[in-house]
Amino acid sequence: MALAIGNCSRANNRDISADVIALNRASVLGLRRLRIGVGVSVLAVLIGAGAVNMIHRSWQLLAEAGRWAKLDSSEARRRSFGAAYTSAVDGIRRALPEDSWYLLVSPERTEADGWALWVRYDLAPRRPVLIQARAGGALRSPSGAGMPKWVHWAVLPDGEGRPLLLTREEALVRLKARDRR
Amino acid sequence: MTLIASIALFFGTGLGLTLCFPGFEKSSLAGRAGFAYLLGVAWIGLFLYTASHFGRARLDGPLVFLAAFLPMAAGLGIAVRLLILRRWREPAVRTRRGALQTIGRWGLVFLTILISSAVLANALTHPLEDWDGRMTWAAQAAFLRDAGTVDAEILRSPRSFISHPRYPLLMPLVQVAASEAAGSDDERAVRAVYAVFFPALLLLVFEAGRRWAGSLAALLIALLLLTVPWIPFDREGGATGAYSDLPLACFFGGGLLLLLRGRPRLSDGVAAGLLLAAALLTKNEGLPESLTALALAGLGAGIALLRRRRSGRARLLATALASILVLGSLGLLVSWRSPIPNRYDESYFETFSLSSFAHNLASERPFTTIPVIASRMFSAEAWGLFWWLTPVLFLVAAPSFRRPPTTLLAVATAVPLLAAWAAYAQVTTATYYASVTWNRILLQACVPLFGLLALAVKRLLTENRDIRDIRDNRENRDEKSSLSASLIVPGVSDVPDVPS
Numbered sequence: 001m002a003l004a005i006g007n008c009s010r011a012n013n014r015d016i017s018a019d020v021i022a023l024n025r026a027s028v029l030g031l032r033r034l035r036i037g038v039g040v041s042v043l044a045v046l047i048g049a050g051a052v053n054m055i056h057r058s059w060q061l062l063a064e065a066g067r068w069a070k071l072d073s074s075e076a077r078r079r080s081f082g083a084a085y086t087s088a089v090d091g092i093r094r095a096l097p098e099d100s101w102y103l104l105v106s107p108e109r110t111e112a113d114g115w116a117l118w119v120r121y122d123l124a125p126r127r128p129v130l131i132q133a134r135a136g137g138a139l140r141s142p143s144g145a146g147m148p149k150w151v152h153w154a155v156l157p158d159g160e161g162r163p164l165l166l167t168r169e170e171a172l173v174r175l176k177a178r179d180r181r
Numbered sequence: 182m183t184l185i186a187s188i189a190l191f192f193g194t195g196l197g198l199t200l201c202f203p204g205f206e207k208s209s210l211a212g213r214a215g216f217a218y219l220l221g222v223a224w225i226g227l228f229l230y231t232a233s234h235f236g237r238a239r240l241d242g243p244l245v246f247l248a249a250f251l252p253m254a255a256g257l258g259i260a261v262r263l264l265i266l267r268r269w270r271e272p273a274v275r276t277r278r279g280a281l282q283t284i285g286r287w288g289l290v291f292l293t294i295l296i297s298s299a300v301l302a303n304a305l306t307h308p309l310e311d312w313d314g315r316m317t318w319a320a321q322a323a324f325l326r327d328a329g330t331v332d333a334e335i336l337r338s339p340r341s342f343i344s345h346p347r348y349p350l351l352m353p354l355v356q357v358a359a360s361e362a363a364g365s366d367d368e369r370a371v372r373a374v375y376a377v378f379f380p381a382l383l384l385l386v387f388e389a390g391r392r393w394a395g396s397l398a399a400l401l402i403a404l405l406l407l408t409v410p411w412i413p414f415d416r417e418g419g420a421t422g423a424y425s426d427l428p429l430a431c432f433f434g435g436g437l438l439l440l441l442r443g444r445p446r447l448s449d450g451v452a453a454g455l456l457l458a459a460a461l462l463t464k465n466e467g468l469p470e471s472l473t474a475l476a477l478a479g480l481g482a483g484i485a486l487l488r489r490r491r492s493g494r495a496r497l498l499a500t501a502l503a504s505i506l507v508l509g510s511l512g513l514l515v516s517w518r519s520p521i522p523n524r525y526d527e528s529y530f531e532t533f534s535l536s537s538f539a540h541n542l543a544s545e546r547p548f549t550t551i552p553v554i555a556s557r558m559f560s561a562e563a564w565g566l567f568w569w570l571t572p573v574l575f576l577v578a579a580p581s582f583r584r585p586p587t588t589l590l591a592v593a594t595a596v597p598l599l600a601a602w603a604a605y606a607q608v609t610t611a612t613y614y615a616s617v618t619w620n621r622i623l624l625q626a627c628v629p630l631f632g633l634l635a636l637a638v639k640r641l642l643t644e645n646r647d648i649r650d651i652r653d654n655r656e657n658r659d660e661k662s663s664l665s666a667s668l669i670v671p672g673v674s675d676v677p678d679v680p681s
Contacts, residue, residue: 029651032644035577039641042570042577043401050408050565051292057410058299065302073367077308098327104342114312120342121315125327127335130342141340143524148340 088162089122095165096126096153103147104128105139105156105171119155119163128155139175184305184370187359188377194249195221197256198455200263202448204439209391215384218377219435220452222428223459224252225358226351227510230331230462233354234517239329240354245361285400292407297380300413300420304372311416314423316344319368322356331517339522347518347526351462352425371423378427379413379420382406385431386631389438393586393632394639402635405571406627411563411620418621425464426621432460433470434628437593440478440503441586444492450499453478454506461510466600466625471507473596475500477589484585527608541606550605550615557619571634578644580636587636593629597622 068076078086096102102123106116120128129151134140139147147168154171158164166174195217199205205213228248232238278286309319324335324343331350335341356371363370386406390399406412416422436457439449457474460467478500485493541547558568580587601622605611623630 029648032648036641036645036648039574039577039637040645042574043405043638043641046408046566046570047401047404050567051288051404053565054292054296054408054410057414058295061299061303061414065299065306068306069302071306073308073369076306076369080308080310101341116342117312117316117344121320121323124320124323125335127324127338128342129340143339145340 084160084162088158088164089119092123092155092163092165093126096123098125099127100153101127101129101151102165103131103151103154103168103171105154105175106130106132107157107161115157115161123155123163133175139172183363183365184367184373186364187362187370187374190245190249190358190362191221191225191355191374191377192218193221194224194252195219197252197254198224198452200256200259201252202446202452204442204446204449204452208388211384212388212391215381215388216435216452218381219385219431219459220455221249221252222355222374223351223432223455225249226355226459226462227455229354229358230351230517231513233331234513237330240325240331240357241329242361242364245358248358282397282400285404289400289403289407292404293380293383296407296413297376297383300376300379301373303421304376305369307369307372309368309372309423311422311424313417313425317348318352318423318425319356319371320344321348321350322353322360322371325350325353326357326360332520336521339524342525344525347521347523349462349464349467349514350517351459352423352428355428356423372421375423375427376420378431382412382427382431382434382627385434385438385628389434389628389632390635390638392438392442393590394635395642397642398635398638401638402631405567405634406631408565409567410565412624412627415563415620417617418624424621426624429460429463429467429470430625430627432456432463433467433474433625436460436471436503437474437477437629438632440474440496440500441481441589442499444495445499446495447498447502450502451506453499454503457503458506458510461507462514466597466622468511469600470597470625473593475504475507477593478503481585481589533607538603538607542603544606546609546611547602547606550611550619553612553615554619557616558623563620574634574641575637578637578641580633580640584636587633590629590632590636594626594633597625 068079071079074086074090104116104120116128116130129148130141131139131147131154132142141147152168154166154168155163156166156171156174198220199208199213199217205216208216225245225248229240229244232244232248233240238244309315321343324333325331328334331354335343336346355374359371359374360366383403383406387399387403390402394402411419412427413420418424418426420427433456436453439445439453439456442449445453453474457471461471478496482493482496482500485496487493558564582588582591601615601618605615608614
C-alpha cells in the first residue's frame, strides 16, 4: 500500500515539475516573442515612415534641381546670393589681380562677421588682411597690429552689405566719415 | 558633363586600387564600389599632399593626372591578366530569397538611387552655400590651387586672414584635383565629389552589416541609414555641403572595417592604412579616430595570438602595415603644420593643461550641453524617428558583448563622442559648440554605430528563426504523436514505432 502511495506521489511530482518546466518555457518563449514583436515593429515603423519622408524630400530636391538645371554658374550664384551682391563681387574680381593683397574691413555689427568670410571666399585667391574698427575709431587687425602700409586696396561693405573696392586712402576717408556719424 | 569628370577621376583611380589589392576579392560588388571611391579620394589626396610638401611638386593638372594614372594603369594591367588567365571570379550562386527580402532589396536599390540622385542633382545645380565649406575648406582649396603648393605663403604669413590655417588639407587638395579634372573653377564640380560620399557611406554600411551580421541584417540597416534625412540632405555637415565630416566618417569606418576582418590580408592592411591616413589628414578628429582603429585592431590581433588562433599573425601584420602608413601621414602633418602660425582658430591646445582639463571635465560645463545634444538627436527634421526608436531596438535585442566585434564596435562608436565631450569641457561656449557640432560627431561614428545596429538586428532575426524552429518542431512532434496514437490498436502490442 505504502509502496503504491509512494509511486503515486513520485508520479505526481514528476507531472508537476514537467508542468512547471513547460510553463517556464512558455513564459520565456512568450517573452522572446514579445521582444521580437517589439523589435520587428520598431524596424517596420522606422523604415516605413522614414522611407515615405525621404521619398517626399528627394522628390522636392529633384524638382528644385530641375528648375535650376538651365542656369549657368553665374546665374545660379546670382539667384542664391542676390544680383547686387554677385555683381559687386564680379566687379571686384575683374578689377583686382588674383595675386594681390587687400584689406578686408569687417562690418561694425559683430553679428555680420559672416560677411567677411563670405566675401573672402568669393574673392579668393586674392589675399585678405582682416581689419576691424576698435574703440576710439582705430583700425586694427584682430591681433592688434596696425594696417599694413604695403596693401593698397581695401574691400568694405557699403550700406547694404555689398562689397565695395576702394584704394586704401579712399577707404580710410570713408571709415573716418562713418565714425564721425 | 565635365562636372562629372571629377567623380570619374576618383572612382577610376580607386577601382584600379581595388584590383591591385586582392583582399577585395572577398567583398561584394556594392562594397567594392564603395571602397573604390573612398580609396580613390584617399590616394589622390595623399599623393598630392606628399608630392607637394616633400617633393616640392607643383599642384596642377599633370600632377593630378600622374596621381590617377599609376593606380589606373596598374589596375588595368591586373584586370587584363585576370581576363587572360580566366581567373575572373565566377558570379556567386544565386540563393533563393523570400518575397519580403526581394521587396526589401528592390526598395533599397530604389531609395539609394532616388536619394543619391537628389543629392547629386542639388550639387550639380546649386553654388556652394554652406558655412564651413565657404569659410574653411573651399577657401583653402582656392588659395592652394593658386599658389600651386600646400606650403602657400598665405598660410604661413601671420597677417593673412585665413580661418583655421593649421587644419589638415586633404579635402581642399581633393577639391583642387576635382577642379583640375573638370578643367574649370566651377564649384559645382567640387560639390559633386562630396555628394558621392553619401552612396559610398551607404555601401560601406551595407558591407559592414554583411560582414558582421549577414546579408538580411545588412539590407535592413542600409534601409535604416536611408531613413535619416540629416546625412544626405543637410548642408551644414551632410552630403549637400562641403564639410569634411562625411569624408572622415567614411575613411574612419572603412579603415576600421578592413582591419577588423577575421583574417585580413596584407593588402587589407595597406588599404586600411590609406583610409586611416586620409582620415588623419581630413580633420583634427581624424587623429584620435585613426589611433583608436589601430588600437582596436591591435587588441583584436593580440587576443587572437594569445588564443593561438591562426588569424592572429595575419591581423598583426595588417595592423602593422596600416600603422606605418598612419605614422607616415602623422609625420607629414607635423612637418607641414610646424611653420604655420596659428590664428583665427579655437586654439583648444594653446591654453591646455592636464589639471585644467581634468577640472573642466569634472565641472558642470560639459553637462550643460545635454539639452542641446538631446534637441539635436530628437529633431524629427534631422534624424526622423531614428533616435526615438533605435534605443528600443537595442533594448530588446542588445548584441552580446562577449563576442569580439560588439565590444570593439562599441568602443569605436564611443571614441568620437567622448572626444567631443572632452572638447566641450575645454571651451567656454560649450552649448554653442555642441549645437553646431554634435550631429557631425554622430556622423563620424556612423559606420561602427550601424555595425552595432546590424548585430542587434541579427540577434532579432536569429531569435525569430529559433522560435520558428521550436514551433515547427513542436508541430512535427504533435503530428507524429497524433499519428502514432491513431495507429495504436487496443490489445495489440506489436505496433511498430513511427520513425522519428
